[in-house]
Amino acid sequence: MNDALQTASSPRRIRQRNEIAVLQALHHFGSLTRADLARRLRVNRSSSGHIIEALAGDGLVREVESAGRGTANRAGRPGVHLELVPDALGFVGIEIGVEHMGVVEIDLAANVVASEIRPFAGASSDVSVAASEAVRLVLDVVPPERLRRCEGVGVATPSQMDGQGRVRLAPLLGWREVDLADLVRAQLPVRVPVLADNDANAFAIGATYHGQEPPSGVTLFLVMESGVGGGIVFDGKLFRGGNGVAGEVGHLLVPDADGEYRALERIVGLEVLLDRYRRLAGGNPLLSDLLSDVAAGKRAALGVARDWARALAFGLAQACRIIDPDRIVLGGSVAALYAPMAGHVVDAMAALQDSAFLLPEIVVTELEGSGPAFGAACMMHQRYLSLESQRLSETADGDG
Amino acid sequence: MNDALQTASSPRRIRQRNEIAVLQALHHFGSLTRADLARRLRVNRSSSGHIIEALAGDGLVREVESAGRGTANRAGRPGVHLELVPDALGFVGIEIGVEHMGVVEIDLAANVVASEIRPFAGASSDVSVAASEAVRLVLDVVPPERLRRCEGVGVATPSQMDGQGRVRLAPLLGWREVDLADLVRAQLPVRVPVLADNDANAFAIGATYHGQEPPSGVTLFLVMESGVGGGIVFDGKLFRGGNGVAGEVGHLLVPDADGEYRALERIVGLEVLLDRYRRLAGGNPLLSDLLSDVAAGKRAALGVARDWARALAFGLAQACRIIDPDRIVLGGSVAALYAPMAGHVVDAMAALQDSAFLLPEIVVTELEGSGPAFGAACMMHQRYLSLESQRLSETADGDG
DNA sequence: ATAATATGTTGCATAAACATACAATTCGAT
DNA sequence: ATCGAATTGTATGTTTATGCAACATATTAT
Numbered sequence: 068m069n070d071a072l073q074t075a076s077s078p079r080r081i082r083q084r085n086e087i088a089v090l091q092a093l094h095h096f097g098s099l100t101r102a103d104l105a106r107r108l109r110v111n112r113s114s115s116g117h118i119i120e121a122l123a124g125d126g127l128v129r130e131v132e133s134a135g136r137g138t139a140n141r142a143g144r145p146g147v148h149l150e151l152v153p154d155a156l157g158f159v160g161i162e163i164g165v166e167h168m169g170v171v172e173i174d175l176a177a178n179v180v181a182s183e184i185r186p187f188a189g190a191s192s193d194v195s196v197a198a199s200e201a202v203r204l205v206l207d208v209v210p211p212e213r214l215r216r217c218e219g220v221g222v223a224t225p226s227q228m229d230g231q232g233r234v235r236l237a238p239l240l241g242w243r244e245v246d247l248a249d250l251v252r253a254q255l256p257v258r259v260p261v262l263a264d265n266d267a268n269a270f271a272i273g274a275t276y277h278g279q280e281p282p283s284g285v286t287l288f289l290v291m292e293s294g295v296g297g298g299i300v301f302d303g304k305l306f307r308g309g310n311g312v313a314g315e316v317g318h319l320l321v322p323d324a325d326g327e328y329r330a331l332e333r334i335v336g337l338e339v340l341l342d343r344y345r346r347l348a349g350g351n352p353l354l355s356d357l358l359s360d361v362a363a364g365k366r367a368a369l370g371v372a373r374d375w376a377r378a379l380a381f382g383l384a385q386a387c388r389i390i391d392p393d394r395i396v397l398g399g400s401v402a403a404l405y406a407p408m409a410g411h412v413v414d415a416m417a418a419l420q421d422s423a424f425l426l427p428e429i430v431v432t433e434l435e436g437s438g439p440a441f442g443a444a445c446m447m448h449q450r451y452l453s454l455e456s457q458r459l460s461e462t463a464d465g466d467g
Numbered sequence: 468m469n470d471a472l473q474t475a476s477s478p479r480r481i482r483q484r485n486e487i488a489v490l491q492a493l494h495h496f497g498s499l500t501r502a503d504l505a506r507r508l509r510v511n512r513s514s515s516g517h518i519i520e521a522l523a524g525d526g527l528v529r530e531v532e533s534a535g536r537g538t539a540n541r542a543g544r545p546g547v548h549l550e551l552v553p554d555a556l557g558f559v560g561i562e563i564g565v566e567h568m569g570v571v572e573i574d575l576a577a578n579v580v581a582s583e584i585r586p587f588a589g590a591s592s593d594v595s596v597a598a599s600e601a602v603r604l605v606l607d608v609v610p611p612e613r614l615r616r617c618e619g620v621g622v623a624t625p626s627q628m629d630g631q632g633r634v635r636l637a638p639l640l641g642w643r644e645v646d647l648a649d650l651v652r653a654q655l656p657v658r659v660p661v662l663a664d665n666d667a668n669a670f671a672i673g674a675t676y677h678g679q680e681p682p683s684g685v686t687l688f689l690v691m692e693s694g695v696g697g698g699i700v701f702d703g704k705l706f707r708g709g710n711g712v713a714g715e716v717g718h719l720l721v722p723d724a725d726g727e728y729r730a731l732e733r734i735v736g737l738e739v740l741l742d743r744y745r746r747l748a749g750g751n752p753l754l755s756d757l758l759s760d761v762a763a764g765k766r767a768a769l770g771v772a773r774d775w776a777r778a779l780a781f782g783l784a785q786a787c788r789i790i791d792p793d794r795i796v797l798g799g800s801v802a803a804l805y806a807p808m809a810g811h812v813v814d815a816m817a818a819l820q821d822s823a824f825l826l827p828e829i830v831v832t833e834l835e836g837s838g839p840a841f842g843a844a845c846m847m848h849q850r851y852l853s854l855e856s857q858r859l860s861e862t863a864d865g866d867g
Numbered sequence: 868a869t870a871a872t873a874t875g876t877t878g879c880a881t882a883a884a885c886a887t888a889c890a891a892t893t894c895g896a897t
Numbered sequence: 898a899t900c901g902a903a904t905t906g907t908a909t910g911t912t913t914a915t916g917c918a919a920c921a922t923a924t925t926a927t
Binding site for chain 4: 100101102112113115116141142143144145146147175
């Protein structure tokens with residue numbers, strides 16, 4: 068699948084390349100003129116015009132209604148701004164979780180046009196049941212005419228993938244060595260690319276998919292819920308590692324308050340966190356209780372939070388030595404604890420490392436609804452904007 | 468520098484792309500026929516012929532003398548094998564170390580054609596002195612006519628780079644915020660691309676540069692000497708991280724035998740290792756002594772080695788959670804200790820991690836002479852085979 | 868010897884980008 | 898208000914590299 072070796076370009080594929088480059092640019096910058104595109108892609112203005120003509124013919128790009136004109140403060144004829152036609156295409160993301168199932172549909176501009184979350188007993192369901200249930204949810208949420216314009220379906224699950232897109236192991240769901248994408252593809256009424264991936268990876272892509280600013284640099288992403296998943300995004304693309312399990316920050320070994328090593332997720336995960344607070348403060352606290360108690364400065368809460376911050380800082384510092392991210396994004400419900408503890412985390416990280424190392428920026432994201440489902444949709448969107456399926460399907464070269 | 472956004476291709480650049488693809492393929496596979504290339508690059512046989520014609524005209528490719536013919540066990544006209552012309556071009560790598568300075572020249576086939584190591588007091592030398600010393604060494608080692616064919620000079624130093632190719636900090640050499648590449652470039656009598664990089668990164672590229680088999684997957688590389696440097700190679704390219712310090716495995720915090728955390732290099736580095744052995748066994752042992760004592764089964768040596776193995780295993784396991792390499796390559800003199808302790812290391816790693824994670828293959832490399840210098844040369848070789856300087860220099864597009 | 872198979876080369880058609888020129892449209896200065 | 902400068906979008910012709918199809922060539926199998 069991974070060619071590794073640079074594949075040659077044929078005269079016909081130049082156009083495809085350039086069309087994709089235009090779509091990417093329009094996606095990242097919102098709206099540009101033909102001249103802008105020509106400069107940015109380093110092609111002649113006339114070529115830019117031809118490419119736009121073709122894309123407009125396909126209904127993917129249109130001239131923006133001269134709403135926000137006025138801003139022509141520069142001499143010369145003002146350019147006509149172009150934009151993606153949002154509802155030209157759609158992409159669907161599915162999250163199959165332990166307790167719920169979510170679907171998100173986005174359009175060509177990566178805007179969410181439909182979404183729904185539904186309870187689902189993932190732990191006690193067979194794979195094929197999960198697949199058909201997921202497909203049913205898709206059909207409920209996405210009307211047929213939009214489904215026909217769908218250019219990709221992504222499926223995110225809490226599982227280890229094997230690089231070929233098959234599920235190697237999903238302990239929380241009890242699956243093992245199944246081709247989930249294939250199952251979903253078979254049940255869908257339309258022929259469309261279907262890919263499965265790890266939910267943390269999907270979440271990571273989704274969180275970096277604000278559309279604006281072209282992606283660059285290295286971002287480490289953490290999803291902190293019961294477990295702690297992670298993903299690494301490198302220049303906008305996932306870094307999957309050799310076996311597809313890169314970024315598993317939750318399994319890093321960090322010292323606990325008692326000096327023992329535990330997997331990071333066994334310290335900063337939701338259940339463990341609340342359990343510890345329960346032992347100190349009694350009762351049956353929720354995360355929101357812990358948060359408000361921390362805000363109120365209650366000693367027990369602060370102690371638990373400080374241990375949490377220390378462990379998190381250790382894990383992050385270790386990860387920074389390996390991949391040197393310039394940004395760390397925290398997600399999941401437990402990430403809410405970061406805001407009040409940010410100082411502690413940063414100080415602890417600084418104390419753990421050589422002063423020559425720079426501390427990355429650490430931010431908290433909040434994605435409503437199903438983050439992994441949105442991310443899975445974004446992954447298909449990204450895929451469409453990189454090598455494409457439909458357009459490149461005619462690659463049937465006669466070598467025989 | 469990093470465009471991130473896909474840049475468009477023009478009709479003239481197609482050829483350049485394809486020529487590069489051919490050079491890459493010939494480099495990785497040694498010798499291929501025109502038909503092989505056509506299949507592999509997915510171009511028409513006739514196009515393949517045209518591309519080869521152009522490359523042969525430039526003296527970069529030639530038909531291989533029908534030495535090892537005979538192997539035509541297949542029906543049909545046998546193809547003419549093509550190969551790179553090794554001495555068509557050259558690349559030079561320089562290592563500026565704390566105690567020595569090394570130069571390696573490789574040819575287009577990435578064979579070493581000249582090399583030399585020379586003592587150098589790096590810790591007490593100014594940057595400009597180091598640069599001119601390095602250039603003098605290059606001029607001594609590389610004869611003028613080969614220097615004229617040089618297509619790139621790489622400089623490797625033990626330093627943090629800042630992504631723009633400048634040295635941010637080189638504590639061992641006492642440098643700070645200098646553009647080393649620029650200094651070297653200014654002193655060279657020929658106009659040639661010069662790039663500087665971290666020595667561990669260079670070493671990593673060099674160690675994965677056996678030429679054979681196209682690079683794929685993720686390799687973690689460790690250089691264990693006094694310090695422990697590291698590099699990550701992803702599909703044959705360096706993963707540098709946000710600030711260019713990715714792969715600094717030596718700074719991972721691992722628990723020592725006494726339960727305290729230390730940077731990995733403070734446990735498994737050469738000096739520390741020998742120091743510990745000295746305290747147990749007395750005398751003034753060298754690494755070779757430790758190795759033979761381990762082989763002889765002496766208790767003190769084994770104890771030191773086991774602690775070493777445990778710390779190394781911890782560090783590697785942590786790194787595996789983050790980047791999930793499918794290969795770990797150990798280099799540097801201390802790597803010799805791995806062979807007798809391989810079982811311990813692997814067992815310790817397995818014990819530290821969830822059974823669902825796969826253990827990467829761990830191998831020891833031994834590069835004679837100056838590994839970083841060879842790697843730096845390889846980096847320039849790789850650069851030439853990816854976007855090129857000379858050929859792409861005519862990119863002066865009139866955008867204003 | 869003949870058929871089958873694969874390779875390398877040649878002539879022609881096509882696709883896409885480039886260079887250039889030109890009309891259109893706006894800003895600034897007179 | 899008018900003119901010049903600047904910038905955009907489009908239309909012209911040219912260049913380049915590829916794809917396609919055919920053919921001569923070289924080897925194995927029958």
